Amino acid sequence: MAFTERFSDFICEGDSITCEVAGFKIVARIARDDCPDAPDERQDGFWPSLYKDAPGFIGPGSNHRRRFADAQARAEAVMEAWRKDEWFYCGVVLSIALEGVILDADAASLWGIETNYPYGDNAYLTEAAQELLPEALATGIAAARRLCAALDTSPARA
Known part of the structure; x- marks a missing residue:
């Protein structure tokens, strides 16, 4: 079935x-x-974080600042698309x-x-x-x- x-x-x-x-x-x-809740209101850890005890922690390791910047840009793009009703x-x-x-x-x-x-x-x-x-x-x-x-x-x- x-x-x-x-x-x-x-x-x-x-x-x-x-x-x-x-x-x-x-x-x-x-x-x-x-x-009507926005994605960042529905999902713990939606926004990336550099703090290990915070939801959205990107993890330790090399290039953590670059990975954080990439994750932040992705989260901002997702929020912008939601505001435009693209998803x-x-x-x-x-x-x-x-x-x-x-x-x-x-x-x-x-x-x-x-x-x-x-x-x-x-x-x-x-x-x-x-x-x-x-x-x-x-x-x-x-x-x-x-x-x-x-x-x-x-x-x-x-």
Whole structure:
């Protein structure tokens, strides 16, 4: 059971991939994360540091000042790209349907994922969808069973 499609290297909100498992259609779509926090507010160690006890410590060794300057420039570029809305945080949300009936529009999800992140390729979005697939399938199977039980009109149920 797997998605054979992959999310592209550039993602827009609403992009999706689909697969079929045991008769269920599962759609993984991208939704913008509504948390407004900036990257440096979400991630300890976002900004590099020369202090060994600080998050973002670049580590000891030769050329530490150069490595710090490079890391600082990279962090500034990432922040600038975020401010320009060139990348964003998203959720991968899986829905599940059977015979064209949506059983659960939010069967499984993972949030706070960096999308269109500088120096990245969005491969993690497909990996996240893959990891969520068993949860979405279990949710769909449970929903289908509930629907079948609700529709059961046999004499034993009456």
